[in-house]
Amino acid sequence: MQFEEEKIFEAAFDSSSFFKLSVTSAFSEDCILFLSQLSKSILKDKDARQFPDLMTFGYFCRKANLLKFKDGQLDKDIGDTQFGRGVCLHIAPANIPMNFAYSFIMGFMSGNKNIIRLPSKRFPQIDIFLRIFEFVTNTHAFNFVKERNSFIRSDRNSQKLIDLVSKVDALVVWGGDSTVKTFRALEKKVSCFEVYFPDRVSSFLINCDFLIDESADNILKLCENFYNDTYLVDQNACSSPSMILWYSKNDNHLLARTIFSNYLNKTLEKKYEMESISRIEKDIDVMRYCNLVDGSVELDKYSDVLWYMDSPGFKLLKPKLGVFISKNIADLELLPSFFRDNEQTLTYYGFDNKDILKVLLNKVPRLIDRIVPVGKALDIGFIWDGKNMINTLSKYMDCQ
Structure with missing residues (x-):
């Protein structure tokens, strides 16, 4: 779901029903299939071709690239017992257009339900991405993606956003040191898994x-x-x-x-x-x-x-x-x-x-x-700042 205006998020986002939705297994076939279709739609979109960072994201989501990571980085002995932690809230940086999308797929492919706070600054790449995302998820096969992933815009001091921080199972914060300090200080569940990306x-x-x-x-x-x-x-x-x-x-x-x-x-x-x-x-x-x-x-x-x-x-x-x-x-x-x-x-x-x-x-x-x-500096992957984000944002269920 998309809540692209602060007032819409404040009035319409229903966190109670969102939190009741089920998680999925990490790197599930359905999730790979969705990202593969999203990739194809981005790469053939004439508006998207104007933005190298959006096209790079489209290439990253290709099925072959996803399977390469799965085969090389995920524990093959785990099988289908690696699941999302629950609801993952992502705080994207204000000045990097496509960072929010990479953070989203880190949480998505880990099996989580995701709430992604979009940059406060408006970028055309984001509008194009959201348009394509809406088009792909409107198909029956990918309704589950639309239900379990929400893109929002909110004021940083929004009480509704602060309440979300206190309830989520995982929190991913991208931004400067001051942003990291702000979110570190907010009240959270004792079990909340926190990941921070400060100034580098x-x-x-x-x-x-x-x-x-x-x-x-x-x-x-x-x-x-x-x-x-x-x-x-x-x-x-x-x-x-x-x-x-x-x-x-x-x-x-x-x-x-x-x-x-x-x-x-x-x-x-x-x-x-x-x-x-x-x-x-x-x-x-x-x-x-x-x-x-x-x-x-x-x-x-x-x-x-x-x-x-x-x-x-x-x-x-x-x-x-x-x-x-x-x-x-x-x-x-x-x-x-x-x-x-x-x-x-x-x-x-x-x-x-x-x-x-x-x-x-x-x-x-x-x-x-x-x-x-050179030329690969902005190519974000599932491993970032030395962290394997799939293993970080998911957990293993011991099933004997």
Whole structure:
């Protein structure tokens, strides 16, 4: 069911009947069949094709991808005794359009009934998703999905939302540290299973020696992928790089940065337009960064929408809106020293991921969560921040 306006949620959402519905088994055939049909409907929708993040979600829901995870990550000895915990409430971040949908399928494929609080900001991707979801679930075969999953919009201080928090069996919260603290403090059932995704930061590692020998077509493809990781969401996603690490054994840092920046600006001219309010916010952010590091920051502006920044206190900063911390590396062994305490994802270009992993193993007090190729930063999966969300949001019934 959909309650896309706050007043509709407040007036019409019936939690008592919703809580009485039954759970399902994790990765049930019916749930896989529904997501497969949802995937097909998204991928053939002409409006959906305008949004790479919505199309990526459509590809993620393909039956082959779901079965690959099931075969590789779920315990085959459990059989049909892995079930949803009950009602799972999802609090989606305000500034990442499709995050809510991934959170939904984490709870859905775990066997739960789900209440998904949509972002307060309106995104066209969400409207398209909800339209397609409504179309697919209106068929008799998938009425059970419509009954057991509700998309809502509510004020964060809504008493009805607070009451829901106190009753649900599982709570998944995505957002900044302040959002996490707010929901941690709310009253809940003693048995409520809580999962939080607080503020994180991420970086992009680029092999300069490799880049300078690449063809123009390959560099343009690199820039397209980098754009999808960053500018598509204005670097608001925890997995969007806020720092670029330029690696070269042959002192090609500046040459590679110039080449990359020139091609990236070509991509941005075609695809990216910064709103006036964002330009003001960007200038304010720089002043705030100076205050955070108790001094000044070094800025190198390649265009209005591409700035590089450096400061001795760079680990305190998480820039966005086309501002990137820029650091040169001559020895890959030094890579761990650049990571911040809450580093999550490292995207890369011009490397073998095994070489990167080798550098990190046994050399850092806490391993990062992901090492993925450039262009894959926003590809959320059932394993996120090191948590297998299917096993986290479901439980095993001991049946002897």
